[in-house]
Amino acid sequence: MDDVTTAEEIAHAEHGHEEHELSFLQTYVFSQDHKVIGIQYAITAMLFLLFGFTLMMIMRWQLAFPFRPVPVIGGLLGANNAQLMAPEFYNSLGAMHGTIMVFLGVVPLAVGGFGNYVLPLQIGAPDMAFPRLNMASYWSFFLGGIVMIASFFVPGGAANSGWTSYAPLSVIATEGQTWWLVGMIFLITSSLLGSVNFIVTTLQLRAPGMSFMRLPFFVWAQLVTSFLLLLAFPPLEAAGVLQIMDRVADTSFFMPSGLVTGDGPLEISGGGSPLLWQHLFWFLAHPEVYVLILPALGIVGEIVANNTRKPLWGYRVLVASLIFLGFMSFIVWAHHMFLTGMGTTISTFFQTTTMIISIPSVVILSAMFLSLYGGSIRYTVPMLFALAFLPMFGIGGLTGLPLGLTAPDLHLHDTYYVIGHFHYVVAPGTIFALFGGIYYWYPKATGRLMNDMLGRIHFWGSIIAINCVFMPMFITGLAGMNRRLYDGGLEYAHVQEVLEWNQFMSYGAWALGVFQIFFIFNFFWSIRHGKKVGDNPWDSTTLEWQAPSPPPHGNFSTPPEAYRGPYEYSVPGASSDFSMQGQAPGANPEPAKV
């Protein structure tokens, strides 16, 4: 939509925007093209992922070798002369690792990156419905990221009350917490603009013939995700505003009466509720879990169908489960709060809804596994990541069940078991799916394949290393090792037997870091040196493979049309083992070049 105001501008715009000579800034920096914005989102998010991962690798030093000087970078850590890591700094690392990975890494890559780039292509749209909002969404995200990074340099360092920012600790924390809140408000604005755009695009800009039941599974996943972002984020924005008020205007929204700190009683009016913060936070943050996982499921669905050369098993059931999952995710949030003393009646309710929400998750995972049955599987690099995703997400999901039941949660809450559980969902789960997606759609964005051998090294190295990091967490967690311990549990008698795993996990984490170098190198090297391929290197069916690689501004030169469902692989009687969505019945197997 061109926001034109004067008659001259309108007359100018009538010529259509293909004829405009766009400057460098308009093309690559302040672009309104969904593909450029998607790539901007993806690159920025991957840099944040690397940064957040680096923070974690530094933390793992302190956990493996507590109270030993940090090698090489010890002097940079703002710690004392002995190059030891200060406890406050460790807390900052923990809080910022979580925040950066979730809000600046995974979600912007999965939704902002993949969603922006792939979704309009898959539904046959020329662009997003509101290109200008799309640009605003990216820049709001970017500003939020800058604020978050900048907060490391304010007095007292970055936010150090955990990524959950529980009150009242966060209210009396150092200045970095205010920066965290301001950064979050930018990020929430970004996701609001993005989600409105995604929903309108999906509902309004579908090509002719692209009915809802012909949408690729990835599009469905993005649509449900967008609804979660749209409706779950605003309560956290409200909570963020209230916490800013608590910190800046000395209100007591989250501050109970009679609170005493090391400096004596606080001079506040009191009467607030720390639990209120938790409710508002988890009202966002539980749907956020599904924001992390649904786009990954969408990507895996695409890759699995393409590489088994058969349709996804139970497409309609998958879509129904997705919608049900999205709905249920709004009423499970308090299962993060069983230990807060909110009462057994409420706990029972949330325990029940949590058990119910596991049903659609298991249905989706089972359908993906069943899709493999009887397929002639091609073990391409994207498929390796997708295949690894399935059991890894399975482990992450199943280990979550004991946490959803109040009784075992009493023991497991806030231990490394929880860390292991959600990292299995997000790291070898979602992030592996995202890697798969990058290898899968890279030829669409660049016209070249990524190097296969480097991809395989990246995959096998990562899958082994990442399990070395997270599998022992179940052991140490069951033994009772708490999370957020500066010394990794050194002072606690009951975890002495499992302390040795701390070093093992740290070596795993650093090895994981080493194997990412193969990916980073591959990603940049292949832009110029990758093997050149045509528009549809994977013999895929969905509409994005019908556009040229890389797609020009406006995506398709002739308006595409969908004639069939998204996954018509190995249709009996068809002349090839894939029938593209945009290929008219009875036409040549290869659709006309558009």
Added chain:
Amino acid sequence: MEIPYTVAERPDTGLNNVKLGIWLFLASEVMLFGGLFSTYVLLRVGAVEWPLGAEFLNIPIGTVNTVILIASSVTMVMAYASLKLGDFAKYKTYMLATVLLPVLFLCIKGYEYYEKVSHDHLPSHSTFLAIYWTMTALHGLHIIGGIVVNGYFWGPGSKMWHVKREMFENRVEAAGLYWHFVDLVWIFLFPVLYLL
């Protein structure tokens, strides 16, 4: 390829992009204020004592402000209706009223804030005043946003009517939907804070 349905309605959804977009945005706004109203309920239920609004707030002034905002919603509808009837001059008049009435609202609100400050009734005074300040200020920001948007469609933005009439009508309709929402929030805020 141009982006379709920016002006015309898509047959199967019965909507154009702008209208769907603004409704989704308003859904998100409902959740934002919903979070704040829930906060109010939770804090009030858990409080040992809670003051009546009248102890701190000036009900006549609040009533006047409520009337002003409702009037601005009416003029907004009249502005849109005039556009639909093709009467641009009337549109300009009604839109001007829609811009000026909330300015008056903000002036009165500013006077109320001034009174609070001079009595030392700041947000840190009590939970009631904290929620009063936070919610009315956030609502005030929404009012300012509305004034900017409506002011634009009254002033420089209105040139579009002469060239792309239907698109302009759609935009004014969307601005109107937003404006009614802001009005509606106040209609909840007024009894909750002043009367209950």
